[in-house]
Amino acid sequence: MNVKINAELREKGKKSDLKELRKHGYIPAVIYGEGKQGINIKLEKISFLKEYRTTIKEMAFFDVRIEGKTYKTIIKDKQIHPLSREIEHIDFLELHKGRPITVNVPLKFIGHAPGVAAGGVMDVLVRSLDVSCLPKDIPEDIEVDISELQIGETIHLGDIKLPEVDVKYPPDTALVSVHLLRKAEEKTAESTEEEAEIAESETEDIDA
Numbered sequence: 001m002n003v004k005i006n007a008e009l010r011e012k013g014k015k016s017d018l019k020e021l022r023k024h025g026y027i028p029a030v031i032y033g034e035g036k037q038g039i040n041i042k043l044e045k046i047s048f049l050k051e052y053r054t055t056i057k058e059m060a061f062f063d064v065r066i067e068g069k070t071y072k073t074i075i076k077d078k079q080i081h082p083l084s085r086e087i088e089h090i091d092f093l094e095l096h097k098g099r100p101i102t103v104n105v106p107l108k109f110i111g112h113a114p115g116v117a118a119g120g121v122m123d124v125l126v127r128s129l130d131v132s133c134l135p136k137d138i139p140e141d142i143e144v145d146i147s148e149l150q151i152g153e154t155i156h157l158g159d160i161k162l163p164e165v166d167v168k169y170p171p172d173t174a175l176v177s178v179h180l181l182r183k184a185e186e187k188t189a190e191s192t193e194e195e196a197e198i199a200e201s202e203t204e205d206i207d208a
Contacts, residue, residue, distance in 0.1 A: 001060045001140065003051045007041040009066060027087055031064060031071055033094035041066060043090070059105050059140040064092060074103060095135040102132045105139055107175065111147030115178035120151040126175045131165035139163045149178050
């Protein structure tokens with residue numbers, strides 16, 4: 001997803017200056033680039049959040065326009081207020097053609113797990129992956145097909161088809177699994193024990 005946003009330059013200030021910016025409806029931010037000093041900017045909060053909310057759970061590129069110049073970026077980091085959960089500061093990373101970059105890409109689980117239909121519970125263990133690639137090769141998401149996932153089974157990283165990216169995780173990294181609820185597991189275990197006791201009793205009767 002590609003999003004176009006406008007920004008204004010700002011002076012690098014103290015914490016009190018940043019609070020004042022937020023008070024007047026702005027989000028302070030910085031655009032970082034390799035070998036460059038960060039560009040301090042401010043975003044009009046309402047208009048930015050309107051665009052930002054459309055990108056949630058997706059890999060998004062932000063074309064940040066400042067005084068007639070556009071910087072192609074991604075969000076590298078955000079500072080979130082612990083109570084209000086509002087965005088207090090954003091770090092953008094400028095993208096350059098031909099230079100590989102490491103980004104966090106969300107996993108997209110497709111299909112319906114038959115193990116869930118059979119009474120199991122799906123446990124998502126990993127929701128995104130850090131991948132390295134050229135900016136032009138950054139995927140919006142990485143698909144994980146769960147349409148054959150049964151109770152007691154797990155899909156590992158080595159089980160899925162990855163796009164042309166470099167992933168710094170071992171193939172046995174567990175991504176998603178389906179399991180029984182604990183009560184159901186205990187009930188199944190009890191049933192198994194009862195069946196074993198009955199079988200043992202029947203064996204003893206035959207021996208007698």
